[in-house]
Amino acid sequence: MPITYTVGTLLILTALGYLLGRRKAVTVAGGNIASLHSVPSYYGSFSALWVLLPTISLVLLWLALKGPVINWAVVDGMAPEAVLGWANASIPPGELEAVRARVAEGAGALTDIQRQLLLINITNLAAGQAQYVNPAVVDILRPAAAHMQDLRSLTDWALFGICVSLAAAALFITRGKIGPAFRARNNVERIVTFLLIICSLIAILTTVGIVLSLVFESLRFFTKVPVTEFLFGLQWSPQTAIRADQVGSSGAFGAVPLFAGTLLIATIAMCVAAPVGLLSAIYLSEYASGAVRNVIKPVLEILAGIPTVVFGFFAILTVAPFIRDMGAAIGLDVSSQSALAAGVVMGIMIVPFVSSLSDDVINAVPQSLRDGSYGLGATRSETVKQVILPAALPGIVGAMLLAVSRAIGETMIVVMAAGLQANLTANPLASVTTVTVQIKSILVGDQVFDSAKTLSVFALGLVLFAVTLVLNVVALRIVQRYREKYD
Amino acid sequence: MTEITAPLSDRSVSFHTSDAAEKRLRARYAAEKRFKAYGVIAIAFAVSMLAILLFTLFRTGISAFWQTEMQLEVTFDAAVVDPKGTGNPADWDRGAFQGLANEALYKAFPEVTGRTDRRELRGLLSPVAGAFLVNYALENPAVVGQTVKVWLPTSDGINQIAKGNIDRTLPESNRPVNDTQLGYLDRMESQGAIRTAFNSTFFSASDSNYPELAGILGATVGTLLTMVVTILLSLPISVAAAVYLEEFAPKNRLTELIEVNINNLAAVPSIVFGLLGLAMFLNFFGMPRSSPLVGGMVLALLVLPTIIIASRAALKAVPPSIREAALGMGASKLQTVMHHVLPLAMPGIMTGTIIAMAHALGETAPLLMIGMNAFVTAPPTGFLDSSSALPVQVYIWADKPERGFVELTSAAILVLLTFLVAMNATAIYFRKKFERRW
Numbered sequence: 001m002p003i004t005y006t007v008g009t010l011l012i013l014t015a016l017g018y019l020l021g022r023r024k025a026v027t028v029a030g031g032n033i034a035s036l037h038s039v040p041s042y043y044g045s046f047s048a049l050w051v052l053l054p055t056i057s058l059v060l061l062w063l064a065l066k067g068p069v070i071n072w073a074v075v076d077g078m079a080p081e082a083v084l085g086w087a088n089a090s091i092p093p094g095e096l097e098a099v100r101a102r103v104a105e106g107a108g109a110l111t112d113i114q115r116q117l118l119l120i121n122i123t124n125l126a127a128g129q130a131q132y133v134n135p136a137v138v139d140i141l142r143p144a145a146a147h148m149q150d151l152r153s154l155t156d157w158a159l160f161g162i163c164v165s166l167a168a169a170a171l172f173i174t175r176g177k178i179g180p181a182f183r184a185r186n187n188v189e190r191i192v193t194f195l196l197i198i199c200s201l202i203a204i205l206t207t208v209g210i211v212l213s214l215v216f217e218s219l220r221f222f223t224k225v226p227v228t229e230f231l232f233g234l235q236w237s238p239q240t241a242i243r244a245d246q247v248g249s250s251g252a253f254g255a256v257p258l259f260a261g262t263l264l265i266a267t268i269a270m271c272v273a274a275p276v277g278l279l280s281a282i283y284l285s286e287y288a289s290g291a292v293r294n295v296i297k298p299v300l301e302i303l304a305g306i307p308t309v310v311f312g313f314f315a316i317l318t319v320a321p322f323i324r325d326m327g328a329a330i331g332l333d334v335s336s337q338s339a340l341a342a343g344v345v346m347g348i349m350i351v352p353f354v355s356s357l358s359d360d361v362i363n364a365v366p367q368s369l370r371d372g373s374y375g376l377g378a379t380r381s382e383t384v385k386q387v388i389l390p391a392a393l394p395g396i397v398g399a400m401l402l403a404v405s406r407a408i409g410e411t412m413i414v415v416m417a418a419g420l421q422a423n424l425t426a427n428p429l430a431s432v433t434t435v436t437v438q439i440k441s442i443l444v445g446d447q448v449f450d451s452a453k454t455l456s457v458f459a460l461g462l463v464l465f466a467v468t469l470v471l472n473v474v475a476l477r478i479v480q481r482y483r484e485k486y487d
Numbered sequence: 488m489t490e491i492t493a494p495l496s497d498r499s500v501s502f503h504t505s506d507a508a509e510k511r512l513r514a515r516y517a518a519e520k521r522f523k524a525y526g527v528i529a530i531a532f533a534v535s536m537l538a539i540l541l542f543t544l545f546r547t548g549i550s551a552f553w554q555t556e557m558q559l560e561v562t563f564d565a566a567v568v569d570p571k572g573t574g575n576p577a578d579w580d581r582g583a584f585q586g587l588a589n590e591a592l593y594k595a596f597p598e599v600t601g602r603t604d605r606r607e608l609r610g611l612l613s614p615v616a617g618a619f620l621v622n623y624a625l626e627n628p629a630v631v632g633q634t635v636k637v638w639l640p641t642s643d644g645i646n647q648i649a650k651g652n653i654d655r656t657l658p659e660s661n662r663p664v665n666d667t668q669l670g671y672l673d674r675m676e677s678q679g680a681i682r683t684a685f686n687s688t689f690f691s692a693s694d695s696n697y698p699e700l701a702g703i704l705g706a707t708v709g710t711l712l713t714m715v716v717t718i719l720l721s722l723p724i725s726v727a728a729a730v731y732l733e734e735f736a737p738k739n740r741l742t743e744l745i746e747v748n749i750n751n752l753a754a755v756p757s758i759v760f761g762l763l764g765l766a767m768f769l770n771f772f773g774m775p776r777s778s779p780l781v782g783g784m785v786l787a788l789l790v791l792p793t794i795i796i797a798s799r800a801a802l803k804a805v806p807p808s809i810r811e812a813a814l815g816m817g818a819s820k821l822q823t824v825m826h827h828v829l830p831l832a833m834p835g836i837m838t839g840t841i842i843a844m845a846h847a848l849g850e851t852a853p854l855l856m857i858g859m860n861a862f863v864t865a866p867p868t869g870f871l872d873s874s875s876a877l878p879v880q881v882y883i884w885a886d887k888p889e890r891g892f893v894e895l896t897s898a899a900i901l902v903l904l905t906f907l908v909a910m911n912a913t914a915i916y917f918r919k920k921f922e923r924r925w
Contacts (some may be wrong), residue, residue, distance in 0.1 A: 068771070068772070071773070098785065189819060193735060195729035196727045196735060197731055199731065200731045202724055202791065203752055207751070209767055210759060210762075213767055214759075216766075217766055275533055276529045279525050279528075280529040280533060282526055283523070287523055287526060296530055299537060301911075303533060306907075307848075307907070308852075309878045310881070313897075314540050316885065317893070318543050351533050379516070379519040380519060380522075381517055381519045381522035385522075388862055409755070411756070411757065411758045411851075412851045412882065414570060415543060415882075416885060436756070439762070439856075440855055440856075443765065443856055444858075458766070462757055463761060464758070465755065468759075469751060470754070472750075472755075473751065475814070476751070
């Protein structure tokens with residue numbers, strides 16, 4: 001019984017609930033609809049909502065929990081002999097001793113990684129893909145795979161049964177309630193308002209989800225690498241070895257070179273974006289005629305709408321070779337993945353962002369200030385420099401902070417145009433790496449979820465999130481306070 | 488400006504009689520001109536960068552829509568094609584078709600016999616020409632046992648040379664095709680056996696390691712599935728949230744917290760959403776990696792704040808008189824919103840949604856985090872299949888060393904930009920058509 005059938009049945013029952021509820025209301029009204037408290041369709045909706053909401057929440061809850069629960073039940077239900085048999089064929093001899101010593105605990109003798117490996121084998125077998133499983137363990141794991149299949153079909157049927165009986169109960173109870181005096185509309189509206197509240201809480205849940213997942217995995221990382229080493233260490237080489245005796249097996253997780261690289265590229269980007277964005281905003285709002293503005297603004301919007309992956313390609317295709325050739329022409333040795341190329345392209349990407357934010361801020365300066373300045377005989381540029389900009393300064397600072405936060409969090413341009421090597425340098429012609437580049441390059445590829453290397457990603461993500469969050473909060477505060485001042 | 492500068496030339500009516508004063512005035516006007524020029528330069532810089540970007544993409548990408556082909560006389564030897572002799576295409580030896588193509592090439596150049604010479608000769612033909620031959624034979628099963636002239640794709644190097652993407656006057660060591668091969672190419676060209684044809688593979692194939700065989704169909708389907716999930720999740724949730732916050736929410740701590748939260752969420756780096764998807768959806772809930780379902784869920788969370796903010800603005804723009812009239816007629820608060828305010832705000836909400844979806848369409852980083860950079864050679868058939876997405880395909884191809892992928896990347900970007908322009912144009916159309924001033 002696949003879940004789609006369950007959902008389909010529930011939808012049919014919901015429609016049925018609507019029809020029955022409505023019909024009951026019309027019947028009890030006995031031809032005089034006006035005797036009902038609410039319009040008949042509200043009685044139908046009341047029934048339908050009570051059929052649908054509890055059951056569908058149950059289905060969603062089960063969909064979310066199904067995987068982990070079944071996996072846990074299957075692995076912990078394995079006989080110790082089966083676990084040992086699988087371990088003999090699947091894990092390196094060095095780790096086997098520990099498993100043997102604790103085999104009486106069954107699957108409890110396995111480490112998390114071994115457990116994941118075992119689960120992958122069982123899942124493949126249960127899905128009928130025995131070709132992906134080591135032939136030596138196929139027969140040992142057959143009972144577990146069968147157990148998994150049994151549990152899956154059993155729980156799916158149980159879910160179907162529970163949902164249908166819940167729906168039937170809801171149908172029955174709501175039908176009993178329906179009468180001329182029943183305030184169906186108020187009830188329906190209460191439920192709908194509740195749903196609206198739930199929807200607006202999803203934004204908070206997302207933030208909580210981000211914080212929880214980042215903090216939780218970061219804490220696991222910090223048990224392996226001290227916080228101080230991560231925040232202040234000068235060496236970043238996350239390549240932990242597969243074998244313990246390999247060279248450089250410890251890995252180094254000092255993130256300072258990454259922070260420095262991120263700041264370097266963001267600074268270059270802001271050196272491009274701040275003047276260009278601000279000056280174009282000033283020109284557009286103070287000098288340009290309506291016709292020019294109507295042309296230029298959409299053009300800037302197009303620039304803002306171009307995906308960052310396209311800017312990244314532009315950087316490696318055009319800008320980086322151009323900068324390298326320019327450097328070579330004046331005798332400079334420019335890396336082909338220079339921070340300069342990535343930074344300039346990122347700056348171009350942020351220009352429309354800065355210009356539209358600054359435009360808003362400049363337009364919020366009251367006309368009376370301009371008129372006063374012109375009345376005193378100031379030229380336009382003097383008005384801009386001595387009246388408008390000082391008045392708009394807090395807002396512009398806020399806009400710049402938001403732009404910096406964009407630059408720090410930007411991923412695709414640096415992934416494509418900046419380097420992978422963590423260099424601690426302030427030379428814009430050298431290749432540096434950034435926080436986002438490291439997150440991407442570590443995660444795309446191997447996925448052993450226990451190594452310090454993979455977990456370091458979440459610590460980097462946490463830093464990224466925290467820094468951008470602080471920048472945003474401060475910037476939004478400034479911009480908002482400033483807007484209120486002139487409103 | 489002319490009326491201000493006029494007195495300068497006409498000293499008799501000027502107030503500024505002293506030379507020093509006139510100098511100061513001149514300096515101020517010069518500063519004014521300079522400042523204006525800075526603004527023009529800034530805008531010119533931004534506009535020209537956009538122009539250069541688009542121009543480069545067109546220049547490198549447009550040639551990907553054509554593929555150089557060579558005409559070969561292929562003998563579909565029944566014993567080779569159909570070793571079992573059943574006549575059923577399912578029993579064909581598909582691996583043998585490349586050999587047929589090579590034989591046809593040798594036949595066209597009978598004087599080339601040595602092993603190394605023949606290997607050089609084979610460099611003209613695509614190493615996956617056999618796949619095209621299979622398709623040709625499947626469409627015309629009658630050719631088995633016959634000798635037919637067939638147009639087959641050339642190798643990537645020849646393709647680039649013939650289309651002029653690689654300069655053939657470069658020194659031999661700097662180009663993928665050597666002088667002998669160039670001679671072969673010229674000979675075939677003089678016989679009329681070389682042509683450039685529309686590259687339909689680009690639209691009908693998925694990812695491949697060979698530029699001749701690579702297309703965007705799989706990525707496009709993956710993107711469409713992802714977008715369907717995104718809009719189905721984000722639109723109802725955001726509109727509901729916006730309605731609550733704008734129409735129902737009491738002014739209290741919780742509401743304020745939600746508002747601050749939404750504003751901040753809008754500025755969280757997209758890669759962090761990818762990490763959320765990885766830690767929550769993949770690792771905790773065990774959802775399928777690389778699937779459009781998870782991709783769509785992550786992107787839905789990403790665009791949620793944008794649509795909420797746009798929807799709130801649209802709701803706010805509906806004048807209070809509408810609400811008061813509805814309430815005055817005895818409608819409940821919810822009826823007022825659902826029957827009157829929301830329908831009137833819908834154009835604004837749709838415009839905001841389309842723009843947010845265009846933003847989601849170009850997002851790459853979060854999809855990389857949840858593994859949608861899978862190498863998928865067939866279009867996904869469901870929401871749980873492994874799949875790629877258009878912007879991710881761009882990223883994957885940009886990384887490949889073969890020269891042919893440069894033009895493919897640009898072409899894929901052109902397709903992506905076409906989608907974006909279409910969506911934004913729709914949004915602008917909506918705004919113009921339904922915009923209402925109260």
